[in-house]
Amino acid sequence: MMTTVKDRCPGCDGNEQDERYDELDKVIAEYKGKPGALIPVLHAAQKIFKYLPEEVQDYVARGLEMSPSEVYGVTTFYSFFSTTPQGEYKIGVCMGTACYVKGAGKLIEEIEKELGISVGETTPDEKFTLVQTRCIGACGLAPVLTVNDDVHGRLTPDEIPGILAKYRD
């Protein structure tokens, strides 16, 4: 039987044709009723939707038959989950002790200036999101930043524009 997103989630407007919900349905079906289902489902949902807007959280609550307050509590507790849109490239500047001492703060300042956003924000074109991270365990390369899965180490602020350019096109 065909059900629309609207049937399944009265709170989710305008997504009747959104195939991403079909994908999410499969994940929910796999985990439903199992202990600890929420976090893996949210993980998958974030992968599918890139972030966790209210309507996706609502959809997960309905799918797992959980209170939305609990879903929202978990989503907002873990810094891995994002409730705002994320850029295509997530720049994580390590602020662990070694990187901090080696001038990671200067890297952040330079990125903020280049992209016109502050830490925690996403560029209007949804290309970049800038975050600070805890120690990523690459202290030998300090100061270090990651762009999605790429690691860039032993950086100075003047190298930032070049790195960003690589991802711009």
Next chain:
Amino acid sequence: MVVNITINDQEFEVEEGKTILAVAQDLGIKIPKLCYLKDKNEIGACRVCIVEVAGNGYQPACTFPVTDGLEVKTNTPRLRELRRLNMELILANHPQDCLHCERSTNCELQSLAKELGVEEVRFSGETIDYELDDLTPSIVRDPNKCIQCRRCVSVCDKVQGVKALFPNHRGFDTLISPAFNKSLDEVACALCGQCIHACPVAAIKEKDSTEEVWEILNDEDKQVVVQVAPAVRVSLGEEFGLEPGTLVADKLVTACRRLGFDQVFDTVFGADLTIMEEGNELLARLEGEGPLPMLTSCSSGWIKYIEHFHSDFLPNLSSCKSPQQMFGAMAKSYYAETENINREDIVVVSIMPCTAKKFEAARTEMEVDGVRDVDHVITTREFAKMIKMAGIDFVNLPGEEFDAPLGITTGAGDIFGVTGGVMEAALRTVYEEVTGDELAKLKLTDVRGFDGVREASIELNGQEIKVAIINGLNNANEVLEAVKNGKKEYHFIEVMGCPGGCVGGGGQPIPTNDEIIAKRGAGLYSIDDKKKIRKSHQNPVINKIYNDYLKEPGSKKAHHLLHTTYKARDRY
């Protein structure tokens, strides 16, 4: 297993696995506590109950289990210092507006600070300015006062099964709120107000309606009629230093007159009327007209709960309005007509042990021909506030009687205020209606008590009628699931949303706990014991009204005035 431990160098034999706090309480050793609520919230969040455990440093007594040979100290200079420090840190970002806070003198944080000797707060913490959530007609949330003890979260989840509140975000930004930081008005909340009793401070409270009542009392063109719920007469005294369960109905009537109410009537009258209508409905359902089990519809928190969480059971819900609404409908019809007063000129005020009643009164289903049955609802606490503001010396008031006709009542209606009371009152009447015999045992002890779920059966002309009595919404959830799965079968189920029934309602004096609830319940049963008439169908005014006005239970007129409909609401 019994183990040996020492507390403050004294040896004790205690049960292994219990927490240090639990065994200390049993032994009469006081350990200060704040976030702890027995069986409901034992999470070691506030760190006020820390004790010294030899070899284990400082541990929260509410979560640390006892083992053989454990050595505990509960009162050392270092502990007193640490507890004070914890309190100072909690107070550092708690508003210091005690002088005009509504929980002042009845605030656990305030009394604990005093008890622990906190005389200065050395830190001034950063604060976040949160908006008040005052959109529901019943409950106001003030996150600025929240100390994040999570007692409301636990009660809403474990006792009521509603889960409207949850901690979100983390660290300093932690906020206890409904999903997506919505208002309680926009989520599945029963408005039962049990979170108010859980809250040690003034972070959750009722929506105050006293101003609108003062205003209407000043309006000379209106006839202001007040009704008082049964559970208020056994709890109101607590606001004036009397023991829980003290019977204060007579003083309460006098207080109402002195405040300026024109007629002082009784919700117990509405309860008697409810029995007539609901008893009749039950008999009709037993004869096949409508689905079984029939569920009672007196508790307005329960109604909102079932609308959100079990809407497939709405056809099982009795179509009877609650006693509060039946009373209002009769005041604005029968009473208005016999007294030749325009129904628009009558204002009905209710004094209720309940926050959900404020919501119920405002429902559009609770109007007759476009006029609200009940205009204003105040809780027991708000009523006490009005008495104090008027300078009335409540404890020394002389007693007076409720007004006739809508203040003439039976004992069956009085016990509506305690879990099992509606069932007992209904069975007293239904049994006689069906068998023609008087029910020999007036006290139906099987249906009494405070267990969350109780079962009984009664034989009616050879048919065994199975009944269940439920208090607390999580218990209701479990029983309904069992009925749905065919594991349980009943004909008639009484549900009260709050633990203990209305005596434990969200609008009752603070504190409200199991012990106090039991005393209030005993008070209601003692009123019933002393009443001359103890069965609703023997209430002379009720009989007169059926003869002269409504004709018979379930008549067209009765349906127009006294019955209602419900609607399914989203549970997410």
